[in-house]
Amino acid sequence: xxxxxxxxxxxxxxxxxxxxxxxxxxxxxxxxxxxxxxxxxxxxxxxxxxxxxxxxxxxxxxxxxxxxxxxxxxxxxxxxxxxxxxxxxxxxxxxxxxxxxxxxxxxxxxxxxxxxxxxxxxxxxxxxxxxxxxxxxxxxxxxxxxxxxxxxxxxxxxxxxxxxxxxxxxxxxxxxxxxxxxx
Amino acid sequence: xxxxxxxxxxxxxxxxxxxxxxxxxxxxxxxxxxxxxxxxxxxxxxxxxxxxxxxxxxxxxxxxxxxxxxxxxxxxxxxxxxxxxxxxxx
Numbered sequence: 001x002x003x004x005x006x007x008x009x010x011x012x013x014x015x016x017x018x019x020x021x022x023x024x025x026x027x028x029x030x031x032x033x034x035x036x037x038x039x040x041x042x043x044x045x046x047x048x049x050x051x052x053x054x055x056x057x058x059x060x061x062x063x064x065x066x067x068x069x070x071x072x073x074x075x076x077x078x079x080x081x082x083x084x085x086x087x088x089x090x091x092x093x094x095x096x097x098x099x100x101x102x103x104x105x106x107x108x109x110x111x112x113x114x115x116x117x118x119x120x121x122x123x124x125x126x127x128x129x130x131x132x133x134x135x136x137x138x139x140x141x142x143x144x145x146x147x148x149x150x151x152x153x154x155x156x157x158x159x160x161x162x163x164x165x166x167x168x169x170x171x172x173x174x175x176x177x178x179x180x181x182x183x
Numbered sequence: 184x185x186x187x188x189x190x191x192x193x194x195x196x197x198x199x200x201x202x203x204x205x206x207x208x209x210x211x212x213x214x215x216x217x218x219x220x221x222x223x224x225x226x227x228x229x230x231x232x233x234x235x236x237x238x239x240x241x242x243x244x245x246x247x248x249x250x251x252x253x254x255x256x257x258x259x260x261x262x263x264x265x266x267x268x269x270x271x272x273x
Contacts (some may be wrong), residue, residue: 105229
């Protein structure tokens with residue numbers, strides 16, 4: 001495998017842009033990230049060992065840039081922990097029981113082929129946009145990129161106990177948002 | 184509250200374990216506690232089903248939006264390639 005920077009934009013720009021925008025949810029920022037990725041890659045061409053494809057190599061550079069964005073966006077973990085604690089009391093009573101209005105109700109599509117429901121998809125999208133950046137980062141790295149928990153914790157600088165809290169928070173909030181907007 | 188009652192009442196803990204179980208292994212104690220809780224709690228049984236469904240749907244959403252949307256405009260691309268060429272010629 002060799003690098004061919006003369007063809008980079010034509011071959012990889014759209015792919016990298018799509019990768020970035022699904023993760024940062026901001027067109028301008030995604031464009032900037034693509035540009036930064038190519039420029040950073042040019043500086044690092046000597047490090048390219050040819051073990052992976054050009055696209056995989058470029059995507060890895062982009063991924064690191066996205067992680068930097070997540071880190072900057074998350075206004076410190078303390079903040080998140082406090083918020084999480086507050087929201088926790090929104091969903092559950094002191095004894096651990098569901099607060100009556102938040103008790104899960106059937107969406108009515110659990111057993112159907114839910115992947116083709118357009119209306120539900122657009123609600124899901126909106127609900128995902130409401131999640132804090134760091135939660136979304138943890139969630140996508142775990143469920144989309146299927147990275148090991150240790151790697152995610154190291155990259156995003158969260159402890160493993162915080163990792164589980166974040167995954168769980170993200171899920172509780174997504175689910176509550178779906179219930180509120182779907183039923 | 185007795186130990187058993189605490190497990191039966193604690194939906195907060197049960198939902199946490201459901202989400203943890205989706206990506207990692209629970210301890211034996213956690214597995215048993217979750218099973219006891221789910222046996223008696225219809226809310227958390229729904230939560231479990233929906234939690235998995237949400238994972239699948241989010242994955243599908245990412246996959247389809249990677250395929251579909253998001254194309255850069257040609258002007259931006261041309262400028263970008265020019266910039267790369269300029270860097271290469273430095």
